[in-house]
Amino acid sequence: MKLCICGLGYIGLPTAAMFARNGVSVHGVEINQHAIDTINQGKIHIVEPGLGEVVHKAVSDGLLVAANQPCEADAFIICVPTPFTGDNHEPDLSFVDAATGEIAPFIRKGNTVILESTSPVGTTERVAEILQKNCPDLKIAREDSEYCDVYVAYCPERVLPGKIMSELVDNDRIVGGINQVSARKAADIYGIFVKGELLLTNARTGEMSKLTENAFRDVNIAFANELSLICDRLHIDVWELISLANHHPRVNILNPGPGVGGHCIAVDPWFIVSKTPDLARIIETARKVNDHKPEWVKEQVREAVAGSARKDSLIACLGLAFKPDIDDLRESPAVRIARDLAREFPGRVIAAEPHIAELPAVLSKSGVRLTDIAEALKADVVLLLVDHREFRAIKPEFAPEQTLIDTRGLWKS
Structure with missing residues (x-):
């Protein structure tokens, strides 16, 4: 054959x-x-x-x-x-x-x-x-x-x-x-x-x-991401909340993150919406919730930069792939976040992505600099975007003047 x-x-x-x-x-x-x-x-x-x-x-x-x-x-x-x-x-x-x-x-x-x-x-x-x-x-x-x-x-x-x-x-x-x-x-x-x-x-x-398989996942991720926004406003630890809620025998809430990426989940639900826009209301809303999450993450960075003692504070993005332990950057919310921050804070954004040897053009042209984990952890604002095994293997300590924004709940105290 x-x-x-x-x-x-x-x-x-x-x-x-x-x-x-x-x-x-x-x-x-x-x-x-x-x-x-x-x-x-x-x-x-x-x-x-x-x-x-x-x-x-x-x-x-x-x-x-x-x-x-x-x-x-x-x-x-x-x-x-x-x-x-x-x-x-x-x-x-x-x-x-x-x-x-x-x-x-x-x-x-x-x-x-x-x-x-x-x-x-x-x-x-x-x-x-x-x-x-x-x-x-x-x-x-x-x-x-x-x-x-x-x-x-x-x-x-x-x-x-x-x-x-x-x-x-x-x-x-x-x-x-x-x-x-x-x-x-x-x-x-x-x-x-x-x-x-x-x-x-x-x-x-x-x-x-x-x-349907990917839209199902997208809707469930959107629930977790929306929950993280609600918890932030109400001053509740979303990670503890989800852990407690998941002790219910019929509840299995996913973990929130900086958005949804990849060639499937971030794209496929729109194909359903395009065919039946009047009916796919939950599916469309879930897509909008997940597409909005990077905007919320960037706002957290802006607030951290505004509150930093240094006016030229350095921002480090840890992880660029759309999911842990791979090199795939397709539709990655981490890439979008790093790109937009680099445009907003020229010359002040670095990225540590252990699974790639060089940055994609969209980031290098925006002024992002690829670095190692050790240097990234010294930045004024450390933004954890992907829970790669390399990040899971460490438990860094941050100085009082540093700000950690952990979108994956990996290093929360």
Whole structure:
């Protein structure tokens, strides 16, 4: 079997590696030339435990190659970004459209096309329509027929960064086909390495299931974040409050933080809102609560700076990733906070992020300076944004003139 995977990022590359580890010949397509060159050297351009060894062996065995163009294959998997644009958070499907158009010339009878990208409801049907337009001599999967030349399905990832290599294998997997035969074909493909249960459904339900899972998390995080704002005003320790409330046998409140980031939870709920804005009221409100939290954090910093004895007080941001113990900065509220503070306090913002070697352009251009943990802890205002293991391993002591703003409750007394 030969597989063509479009997109070799945080999901596409581990997926490609997993198939290759199980004997499948994988042709990966990527627009980033640095990523292509790195992968073809048997190395990885992202940080994910266990991924490097698998990629190295797959490349050495000739089972994984990266290129900038697709090729003929038995199956195609699309793993490209699906961001949103503008203040109205409209889904941007241009990457999905482009990838579908690029593989269309290579589609042959008997192929299976699978969309993995988290997408608004109806996107898999959109993929099928693009394929049909570009492949008029083939019968592309349709909902109203079980006969087709090309099978089309949706199969979202359900993995946690930092544990992707194990969760790709062990987690249950949703497989939504345009028609039933497409779902079965896609399930056969993932069955090559997935040990979890393969749950077959239709494409629309599959798309909505992925969005629902992340919206559920977003709503629960929003409750915790809103609770932290209320507790601050009422002079209550939110961490103690949550700990006490969670002793109730049917209560499990999450911990608040500086906001919500990542390529899923911070984005996916907007896809539900975009389709049903009049109905998705709780989901939209949760998104607004979580998007507002960085503004509250920045206000805490402003108050600390105003109350500092030094007029040129130094601000240190500890952690930039969107969650602990990874290097992924996508949609990270910590990045947004550091950027905005650097613009407001030029030359006075440093950042300690142990999982990156250099700052992204958005921060370096804003004047943020990357430093180590020891220097960051000496700043006048220390802002803990991510509870990395490197931060969890220490219990620093701060001078009376220093201010600690701990958004994760890690170093609270």
